Amino acid sequence: MKLFTTAAIVALAAAGPLLAEGWRDDYQVIKFGILSGENEQDRLMRNEPLRVYLEETLGVDVEIFTAGNYDGVVQAIAADQIEVARFGSSSYAAVYTATDGGVVPTLTSIAENGNTGYHSIVVTRCDSGIESLEDAAGKVHAFADPDSTSGYAVPYFNMVEREGFVPEEHFAAVPFSGSHEAGVQGVVNGTFDTASTYQDNDTDGVYQRMEIKGMIEEGVICKIWESPEITSGPWTFRKNLPAEMIEEVTAAIEAFPTDDVEGFRLYSSWTEDNPNPDAGFTRVDHDRYQWIVDMREWLREQRRGS
Structure with missing residues (x-):
């Protein structure tokens, strides 16, 4: 019996590291998606420090997933x-909505200064002569993407509910540019x-960063309208992933700003003259975003009505 017990202990000890891998046995590669708010080269460059950090911290391969529009990441x-x-x-x-609640938001x-919006x-x-949304009547207005919060949902909702006009009636045309940078350009x-x-x-x-990157000349673009504050979007996981995996990856992302200060500065487009740069991440849950779900439903009803 003693020999069997010893052999069993040795076998368990040898298997220990494999058992300890946990979720990594099933997820040896983690893919994280990023939206198409800027050109692909720049978004890959900004997210590369985070990818490398997560790979080194978690001990698994980490890949970045991109798509031509927001819906590509949603569908993925x-x-x-x-x-x-x-x-x-x-x-x-x-x-x-697309997953019937099958996702989990964890960080934003x-x-x-503590703001999360x-x-x-x-x-x-600046030389257009347009100084307000009223001045833009009969002009061509570009929204960014149908799934963009700031580039479509919030401005459309505010134009109807707060400014008192329907964009399709107020403007000569309301095309989608495909991305924020494409709209500004x-x-x-x-x-x-x-x-x-x-x-x-x-x-x-967006336009300030385009000026810094030399994509547009400084002083060409001017702001004529601003919305109330919007809660920043979340890092979001599939709900069908192991809970311990969601927590470990979340904790790694949460630690990234302090563990790799220079990498986080690149990721967050930090500049020396920004008076209120991103400082890191904070935990969130779905309740923070329910009003956005409701607003999107309102937008769908508006489209059905038209």
Whole structure:
């Protein structure tokens, strides 16, 4: 009996590391999705430090998943093709609806001053003569993407409910540009008169970052409208993943800003003159985003009615 017990102990000890792997046995590769808010080269570059950090911290391969539009990432997580994605508030609501609640939000960004939100804005060329949404009547307005919170859902909702007009009736046309950068670039080029996009504050947003990157000249784009604050979108996991996996990956993302300060600065587009840069992440749950789910349902009803 003693020999059997000893052999059993040795066998268990040898198997110990394998048993300890837990969820890693089934998920040796983690894929995280990122939305198409900017050109693919820049979004891959910004997210590379996080990918490397997660790979080293978690001990599994980590891959970045991109798609040509927001819905591509929504469908990928709904089809179990990726494990986690960083969504905007509206695209989170889209994937929550598409999966019948089969996703779990865990983290969102928090700024240095404690804010966890940003603003939808409408921009135009500074030399266009358009200084308000009223001035833009009869002009071409570009929304970013049907699943964009700041680029479509929030500005559309506010235009109808707070500004008192229906975009399809107020503007000459309301095309989708495909991304925030494409919308801003279209305004610069004269393809669109105005466009919906977002900013965290007056020194940090889509068009400001495009100026920094040399994509557009400084002083060409001006803001003419700003929404109330929007809760930043969450890091979102499939609910059918192991709970311990969701927690470990969440904890790793949460630690990234302090464990790799320079990597987080690149990821968050940190600039020295930004008075309120992203400082890290804070925990969230679905209740934080239910109003966005409700707003998207309102938008669907509006479309059905028209």
